Amino acid sequence: MQQRVSLEDRQINRDLLRGVLEHPLWWFALVGFVGLVLLAGVISTGYMITKGIGVTGLNRPVMWGFFITNFVFWVGISHAGVMISAILRLTQAEWRRPVTRAAEVLTVFALMTAALHPVIHTGRPWRLLYWAFPYDFSRGIFVNVRSPLIWDPSAIFTYLTGSSLFVFVALLPDLAVLRDRTTGIVHHVYSVLCLGWRGTPKQWKLQTVAGILLSALILPVFVSVHSIVSWDFAVATSVEAWHSTIFAPYFVIGAVHSGVSAVVTMMALMRWLWKWDKYIRPEHFDALGRLLIVVSTTWFFFFFLEVLFGIYGQESPEIALREMQIFQWPWSMLFIIFLLTAYFIPVPLWLFPKVRRSITLMFWTSILVNIGMWLERFLIIVPGLARKQPLTFSWGTYHPSIIEILIVAASFALVAFLLLIFSKVFPLIPLFEQKEGQLFAKELRVGRKKVPAVIREE
């Protein structure tokens, strides 16, 4: 059932600018808490850089652990923005309106956080320069452009640039509203940021065209980012279970699965924290739930193909690895948790409209998905490396150290911290989208019933 609420423009401004113009106590408490976790992560990173990578659990043959798992996880979360904003904008889905900004901002912050991980992972961050940028031409030492580890930063920074532009273009009308409601230096900052927005027909047209163009242009970048991340693994032939042709679309759809789930989590929190019940309604969770059923089932099909064709060759090293992943403690426990949380608990629940319309249940199931998707990346990366060598005496295992755990926890705190700061400076729900939605909302009488209707955009 659609639960439309009729709202005046003035009320929309008042409600949605509450996050920027009011200063509730919970906001300071939250910023303080995530700031502390972040601080612990910063100190841990500093300690690791000082003492060396030996303070982590990384050791031969498992040289990629929590940091790279977390890197892939955050790149995955960053797929929320484009999926929600670009695709729903291009398909003119009305329910996108309250969701877009949060998804786009989550993309930018998740991507920034993800990009930090390879830097931290090097242990000596300044050495990243040798790895990713050309240096020492006189000795003929160049970056290996044939390595996916070089394609990665290019894709990520292109995506980050595109996503930031995407957020900025969609912010312009709202920045002008903020300009008109502030004074002093803040007013000047918003004046500069809104680029002289006056809301003329030409400006609206340009903003709409820019949004559509960016939506279309960013889609290939969006696909390329996680494909290239997947090729970091899949082009390698030395690690069993990594050399799989399905990896690129499997990673992309997995990223969308976890990204859209993260948007659901964020939407629920926004509704609770800022009391935006009139804007973020059960029908929006219902639509996201339906989308998630399709996305997660496609992801599960690709996962099935990946596992099936892993063992299809019936080669003993791969069979041994899969046995370890699925049947050996503690990997078996992680594998079961992964399957249950990423698919078998949430998806059957989402089939029920009552669940999709329950904000609490959607919140908790979306959290479950991301627990599962984090474990999925961990189970792809670590067991494969632990069994990388053909001789059993060179097999190994991996136990994360407290330093790695703190840095991973800090990455979640960093995204939360940045989002909270953003909410203090910019509205998390686009004001102009809400107002446009109100203008387009109509009602038609069909027979004896009044049916919600919309003006169709051409």
Place this chain on the structure above:
Amino acid sequence: MHNGHNGEALAASPEEVTQDILRKHREFTPRFKALVAVLAVLFLLGVVGFIIRLQDGFEHRVKWGYYAAVVVYLLTTAQAAPMVAIAPRLAKANWRRPVSRAAEMFGVVGLFNLLLFIPLLFLLPSTEGRRTIWFDGPSMSPHIWDTLAMVFLVLCGLAMLWAGSLPDMAAARDHSSGRRQGLFAKLAMGWRGTDLQWFLIRHRIGALASLYFMFLVFTHFLIASDFVLGLVPGWKDSIFPAFQALSALQSSIATMLVTMFVLRKWCGYERYIGLEQFWALSKLLLATSLLWFYFWWSGFIIFWYGRQPVEQNVISLIISGPYLPIFFTTFILNFIIPLVLLIWNAVRRSILGPTVVGCSILVGTFFDRIRLYVSAFSIEDVTAHALTVVPPAHTPDIADILIIIGALSGAGLSYALATKVFPVVNIWEIKEYMLLRVQAAFHRMEVTILAKPE
């Protein structure tokens, strides 16, 4: 036609729409009779080709390569075409309404293809001693499961077609007399349009549509695994079944674009099938063509970059070796032409542009099926550990050519005959759309207001 909508049809009264579509449905025009006659003759030629092929027996699988290619081609194009009704219906896109029946009617072609599928079962080797997705299961597992998948897909397609046609069958019953009325009364199953009947039809169509989609993907997964991957030793390719399913989605749109063009141009349905349908489908066609490249590239780069000898041989078999010209043709027809043409809005928003791209994809997919199935059927020792020698290209003989002509004509013939049982344009969905849509003034513009019922 204005604003990209089917304005003319929507301006008529619901009764006019019913009368008009049913009149076309009843008519046996000389053009239709000539088409049926030509298709029947060509189909008979195919039967002759099939008899010649039967003389060779089933020992040499390579001789049946082109036969397998054409069966899977029909699975990829005609049997995937109902997706053009299913996907937009699940997404509640209104542009589907005039073309949903035309898409669902390809379920009838599925029945014809099921008959063509039977000989393939005799060509599939036992699973003993070779790598298959059935591992140590019963040696006849692929035979049983592939048959069940095909049968369920066809049954589901027919059930979906029939369930979605009930209101139109009732309309045909109420607008005819004599034996014809008796036939449609039986097919309409007592449809009176009660609230309960409408509730049931919506739920049945929804459930059957979801089932059909799942069966289609599952059937492609099985056929691609058992008839291609399983026959080429050492070919371990997790994306291939998904690539074939994706190719089916691309080809389904191409099939429908060409069908819509024919219905518009030569069958008198231009009032109903307009720019809106071509425009919407061309956007989807561009998206699926980009995905076609993406799925192909995702598989290719892993093999090419890995430099493993087995994988290099597989690349040689299906891409760079004896089938290189066919691969290039496919690549140009399925990706380059759609990309170069469909990136332009002017081409997407036209009738001819998307139709030309649709034809290109239909031809490209045909070559692709030849590349994959004939090459896989050329491998003699399917129990080897790895592909060491790439067999030469197998060229078609006269029997193969007759079989291809006959199979395609048979598919066309079954579709043409089905249009005289089911109205090819969905009457009740168009009439429903007329209820849900009004033109109104909005400031200084005239806009469309669209009701969005649950």
